[in-house]
Amino acid sequence: MKRCLVIEDELNASQFICQALQRAEYEAVPCHNGLDGVRLALEGHWDIVILDRMLPGQMDGLSVLARLRANNDHTPVLILSALGSTDERVRGLRSGGDDYLSKPFALDELLARVEALLRRPLTASSPVLQVADLVLDTRHQRVTRAGQTIALQPREFRLLEYLMRHAGQVVTRTMLLESVWDYHFDPQTNVIDVQMSRLRTKVDKDFSLALIQTVRGVGYLFSASDQHV
Amino acid sequence: MFDFRHSIAARLVLAYGLLVSISVAAVSAVFYFGTIGVLQQNIDAKIVEISRREMLAYGDQPIPLLAQEITRQLNDSVDSDTEIFLLLSPSGQRIAGNLDSWPTLVAGRLLTRQVTRNGKVVLARVYARWLNNHSLLIVGRDLDEEMLMGQLVARALAIGALIAFLLIASGAMLLRQQIERRIGEIRHTVMEIEAGDLSQRIPVSGTDEFGRLNTDINRMLDRIEQLMEGVRHVSNAIAHDLRTPLSRIRTRLEAAVRAEMEVEGFCFAANAAIQDIDDLMLVFEKLLQIAEAESGVRSTSFESVDLDRIARDMVELYDAEAEARGIALRVFPVQSHAVPGLGDRNLLANALASLIDNAIKYNQSGGWVEVRALSAGHELRLEVRDNGAGIPQAELPKVTTRFYRVDQSRNLPGNGLGLSIVSAIASLHGGQLVLSNTDNGFMAVIVLPV
Structure with a gap:
């Protein structure tokens, strides 16, 4: 079982996050201030730290993060913050955060990002990816399904590559915009959905097994089995 | 009448009056000494010259000869009403001449003294000289005429100065009245505005300094009124x-x-509530974003960006959407070319995405949308053109107002914040959003300074 340390001073929020993590079968340990956070983080072994940016007392989120990194602790850290501006986000990520989520957020978004962070070491870049009968070759920029070549535009290719590298894992729309287009803003329209539906037409239309699945209200799941829906 | 501590007009007038008075005084002085002074010098030179001539001619001759010469000089009808001659014996007795009494004189020096000439006490310029025959020769000139002339000139100058002073004083009054009146207009309007009537404007008469100031103030008032209107509109919205x-x-x-x-x-009720709350948060988020962009504190995240890259990325983001709606979305020029600028990459992408989104959303199937980034002279442009219906000309200035929606678009999804954000992002970058209807459609341009 993956272990999560949740450093969040607001009791309600902390409780909701821990419950959500536990339902997703993680072990979640709450902690309500920066000093305890640093101590717990350094003492135990954690797979991920969820860190609120604004904490009471003399240690705020970024100081906690700085202390961890100074102690050579490279546990993935997901920063939560009510400061949502690009500046704050950049500052959070530059201080050593692995991902930044602004409040208020959907719990599903949080879980998807936690999973992405935990999976990260596994997605080491192998040049050829395969899920079921779909093969993506990054060296030749070629995609085939059941032996048939599928023609994709460059950005569609990157979209599919991202999905395949995160196969079996829920990815949200913002994660796609951030990773595939490399922009961080909320497009606030269904522009990503339309992209996904076009990709789906190209990848799934003529085949009985649908690889791209929609997870209602959250995002998408790329998977060779139907069970996740 | 003039309170110098509280009236700039009074101070100006005083300073100006002083300056003019000094000028008049200086001119008068120059004129006076240029006329009367030169006249005096001429007289002095002439007296000394006569005295020298007599000395050369008669200085070594016996005294009676000189006395005879003097009597002749006095009776030759030349200058006889002004000339003065007096010959004194070594003991100080008058030998010849036309003075009845004379003051003590110092030989070799020109002096102005009172003398009695032909029974009249007059002021005279006199010069005494010892001759070799031990007589004292006094040559001089009656100054009555010169004094008269001096008085004449002085009076003329005094009258001139008086007229000048009167002109200065009335000019000062006029200046003060003018300034008071013009400032009065401004104060009057300001008081009415203070009392709550923001529609008041200062009357603009002419293009002088006050006219220009009034125009500037009026423009500022327009802006303030517009902002107030905006705030009222936002509160209502x-x-x-x-x-x-x-x-x-x-x-x-x-x-x-x-x-x-x-x-x-x-579950159904809760989900519906969550959806509503998400929509609310979106509006909230956007308002914050506008406020943040408008306060202009974001410039710390400015870095070098390639506007052409952003344009191409956003076109790639919206190509599927355009395709699904049957709209041709194109980026120009076909070959990528760097358009370097300084800014916040994500904000600029967000702004451009909004414009592309609008262009697609408000266009008909079969239409086109063109995006281009270019550097034109001293500005950078992110252009989005389409062949849709555009925006009614009268609505153009209002569409960037928060929550404003053009009537025809009310049935389409949206919250009336999109263009406000684009506009705020453009101003944050020191640029502006320019919207215009074109011959064949509509054009939205984010214009940025280089």
Whole structure:
């Protein structure tokens, strides 16, 4: 079982996050201030730290993060913050955060990002990816399904590559915009959905097994089995 | 009448009056000494010259000869009404001459003294000289005429100065009145505005300094009124756009609790509430974003960006959307070319995405949308053109107002914040959003300074 340390001073929020993590079968340990956070983080072994940016007392989120990194602790850290501006986000990520989520957020978004962070070491870049009968070759920029070549535009290719590298894992729309287009803003329209539906037409239309699945209200799941829906 | 501490007009007038007075005084002095002074010098030179001539001619001759010469000089009808001669014996007795009494004189020096000439006491310029025959020769000139002339000139100058002073004084009054009147207009308007009537404007008469100042103040008032209008509009819009979903959420949840629904019903109510809350948060987020962009504190994240890259990325983001709606979305020029600028990459992408989104959303199937980034002279442009219906000309200035929606678009999804954000992002970058209807459609341009 993956272990999560949740450093969040607001009791309600902390409780909701821990419950959500536990339902997703993680072990979640709450902690309500920066000093305890640093101590717990350094003492135990954690797979991920969820860190609120604004904490009471003399240690705020970024100081906690700085202390961890100074102690050579490279546990993935997901920063939560009510400061949502690009500046704050950049500052959070530059201080050593692995991902930044602004409040208020959907719990599903949080879980998807936690999973992405935990999976990260596994997605080491192998040049050829395969899920079921779909093969993506990054060296030749070629995609085939059941032996048939599928023609994709460059950005569609990157979209599919991202999905395949995160196969079996829920990815949200913002994660796609951030990773595939490399922009961080909320497009606030269904522009990503339309992209996904076009990709789906190209990848799934003529085949009985649908690889791209929609997870209602959250995002998408790329998977060779139907069970996740 | 003039309170110098509280009136700039009074101070100006005083300073100006002083300056003019000094000028008049200086001119008068130069004129006076240029006329009377030169006249005096001429007289002096002439007296000394006569005295020298007599000395050369008669200085070594016996005294009676000189006395005879003097008597002749006095009776030759030349200068006889002004000339003065007096010959004194070594003991100081008058030998010849036309002075009845004379003051003590110092030989070799020109002096102005009172003398009695032909029985009249007059002021005279006199010069005494010892001759070799031990007589004292005094040559001089009656100054009556010169004094008269001096008085004449002085009077003329005094009258001139008086007229000048009167002119200065009335000019000063006029200047003061003018300034008072012009400032009065401004103060009057300001007081009315202070009392709450923001529609008041200062009357602009002419293009002088006050005219220009009034134009500037009026422009500022226009801007303030516009901002106030905006605030009022936003409050109304917030009241409507935020209160409506809030009361909907409340009613829905309340109804669910009252009805003691099955779990399924609760779930439905909760999900609907979450959706409404998400929409609300979106509006909230956008308002914050506008406020943040308008306050101009974001420039710390400015870095080198390639506008052409952003244009191409956003076109790639929206190509599927355009395709699905049957709209040709193209980026120009076909070959990528760097358009370097300084800014916040994500904000600029966000702004451009909004414009592309609008262009697609308000266009008909079969239409086109063109995007290009270019550097034109001293500005950078992110252009989005389309062949849609555009925006009615009268609505153009209002569409960047928060929550403003063109009537025809009310049935389309949106919250009336999109263009406000684009506009705020453009101003944050020191640029502006320029919207215009073109011959064949509509063009939105984010213009940025280089």
